[in-house]
Amino acid sequence: MNDGRAGPPPARSRCWERLVLDSGLPRLEARILLAHASARSREWLVAHGDEAADADAAHAFAALVRRRRAGEPIAYLTGTREFYGRAFEVSPQVLIPRPETELLVGQVLARARAAARVLDLGTGSGAIAVSLVCERADLRVTATDRDGEALAVAHRNAQRLAASALASGRLQWRTGHWWTAVDAAEVYDVVASNPPYIEVGDPHLGQGDLRHEPHGALAAGADGLAALCEIVAGAPPHLRTGGWLLLEHGHGQGDAVRALLAAAGFGETGTLRDAAGLPRVTLGRKPE
Numbered sequence: 001m002n003d004g005r006a007g008p009p010p011a012r013s014r015c016w017e018r019l020v021l022d023s024g025l026p027r028l029e030a031r032i033l034l035a036h037a038s039a040r041s042r043e044w045l046v047a048h049g050d051e052a053a054d055a056d057a058a059h060a061f062a063a064l065v066r067r068r069r070a071g072e073p074i075a076y077l078t079g080t081r082e083f084y085g086r087a088f089e090v091s092p093q094v095l096i097p098r099p100e101t102e103l104l105v106g107q108v109l110a111r112a113r114a115a116a117r118v119l120d121l122g123t124g125s126g127a128i129a130v131s132l133v134c135e136r137a138d139l140r141v142t143a144t145d146r147d148g149e150a151l152a153v154a155h156r157n158a159q160r161l162a163a164s165a166l167a168s169g170r171l172q173w174r175t176g177h178w179w180t181a182v183d184a185a186e187v188y189d190v191v192a193s194n195p196p197y198i199e200v201g202d203p204h205l206g207q208g209d210l211r212h213e214p215h216g217a218l219a220a221g222a223d224g225l226a227a228l229c230e231i232v233a234g235a236p237p238h239l240r241t242g243g244w245l246l247l248e249h250g251h252g253q254g255d256a257v258r259a260l261l262a263a264a265g266f267g268e269t270g271t272l273r274d275a276a277g278l279p280r281v282t283l284g285r286k287p288e
């Protein structure tokens with residue numbers, strides 16, 4: 001019989017949903033992190049929300065919540081981000097792939113003829129290149145980056161998502177500064193790039209997720225156009241006649257990028273809008 005002198009009952013661990021609510025994070029973010037910490041799905045966490053959480057998961061979750069509250073991007077905390085329907089590994093060595101970039105991938109797929117040779121300049125996590133070889137078994141894709149650590153992440157993504165393309169040589173990596181990464185005689189049907197395009201002095205670089213992403217993946221000169229200029233200027237000798245150059249850029253840069261393409265002799269130039277309705281991808285064709 002409990003006569004009141006036995007002390008308090010053992011502390012009961014909190015339930016899964018209580019961990020979510022007490023985290024102080026938006027519920028979706030908290031569930032993503034709790035799913036990662038507990039190796040359970042978000043659906044499972046909702047269905048079992050009133051059950052006691054296990055201690056190890058609660059401990060791991062608390063550490064992730066602290067880091068998130070200090071501003072670290074969710075994708076770096078979980079080490080993954082979905083792009084074009086596939087889960088890509090990401091780390092602080094690579095830009096977190098953005099949904100806007102899916103527009104660029106879709107446009108490459110629409111314009112690449114059968115068995116086309118495609119070049120992805122500045123591949124980062126490999127999001128563009130790996131998506132292309134996964135979507136089209138006929139494409140041969142070369143992907144470059146100047147950063148060897150980024151290429152290591154891209155390679156791991158390809159091993160997991162596109163192992164046969166890697167093994168057959170249909171997907172290849174090159175290291176180097178923009179066009180120096182490819183041989184002078186190499187010619188492609190399509191060249192695509194999502195280069196750095198933010199102005200070096202842009203205050204957004206010090207805010208939100210951007211604070212944690214590699215500066216060299218984001219910023220390009222005082223006007224944000226340095227990388228785009230270099231890529232456009234060097235493209236003509238590396239494109240077959242009739243080949244396409246497609247570039248992602250900031251939503252205020254469409255006019256400038258079309259002017260760059262026209263100055264370099266490209267025709268059929270145009271700028272496409274992303275899902276938010278913002279000018280996001282500019283393209284041009286090397287005249288026949």
Ligand SMILES: C[S@@+](CC[C@H](N)C(=O)[O-])C[C@H]1O[C@@H](n2cnc3c(N)ncnc32)[C@H](O)[C@@H]1O
Binds near residue numbers: 097125128196216
């Ligand atoms: C905006 S990120 C794009 C990454 C990836 N393609 C994506 O869309 O998620 C730009 C990439 O270009 C690379 N980069 C920056 N400057 C470069 C240069 N001079 N030569 C080659 N790659 C460069 C960065 O390392 C980074 O991976």
